[in-house]
Amino acid sequence: MLVIWSNHIPKSLRDLYEIHDFHHAAAILATEFKSEFDEVCDALSKFRLTEQDVTTSGGNESTIPKKFSELLRPNGWKETTLTAKMVVDNKEMSEDTHKIDYVKGRVAFDLEWNSKDQTFDRDLYAFRTFFEYDRISVAVLVTRSNDLDEWFDSLGKIADKHGEYRALKSKYGASTTHMGKLLPRLKAGRNGGCPVLVFGIKRTLIEPAI
Numbered sequence: 001m002l003v004i005w006s007n008h009i010p011k012s013l014r015d016l017y018e019i020h021d022f023h024h025a026a027a028i029l030a031t032e033f034k035s036e037f038d039e040v041c042d043a044l045s046k047f048r049l050t051e052q053d054v055t056t057s058g059g060n061e062s063t064i065p066k067k068f069s070e071l072l073r074p075n076g077w078k079e080t081t082l083t084a085k086m087v088v089d090n091k092e093m094s095e096d097t098h099k100i101d102y103v104k105g106r107v108a109f110d111l112e113w114n115s116k117d118q119t120f121d122r123d124l125y126a127f128r129t130f131f132e133y134d135r136i137s138v139a140v141l142v143t144r145s146n147d148l149d150e151w152f153d154s155l156g157k158i159a160d161k162h163g164e165y166r167a168l169k170s171k172y173g174a175s176t177t178h179m180g181k182l183l184p185r186l187k188a189g190r191n192g193g194c195p196v197l198v199f200g201i202k203r204t205l206i207e208p209a210i
Helices: 004-008 011-016 025-032 034-046 051-055 063-075 119-132 146-154 179-187
Strands: 017-022 078-088 091-104 107-112 138-144 157-159 165-167 196-201
Touching (some): 011 017, 017 179, 034 063, 078 119, 119 179
Parallel strands (some): 107 138
């Protein structure tokens, strides 16, 4: 039996990604922001992962964020910054700036492929702040599923930027951004009241080598 939120997500995506829903995000996207959600689903449907994507050095500057930018930017998904100031008796006490990589209308989208896991705290706090200041209504976050770990193991060793060989899996270590680091943060409520729909990139998205 399907959980209720899954009825709002195309089966093709349910087969490709590990998906988690917080605060009814899928229902909100599908019913209130259908146009934006259709564009997100289209981008997720077209995205594929290759061995070259994971073996090339570069961390967050890899081809993976670039692939999502190529799919989303032409449709008007823009990097957006929010600056919030605390003023007491006409005196500015503090100022915080938050950035989300892709925003369209009232929908936010972010990707964390291989950053330090603390980056999730920044992302979730940004979602929370944008939501509380009524700039967005819902967010989508894409990261690595731990389903990929076995594949990383199978790829053996690669040369780093210094020409030294090391296990590929060490490049995608325990302290980097992956589903196992994200879900505890969401379950602890670090997104505040902001609804968040999470997609985890799995082995089902790997494109066979030519």
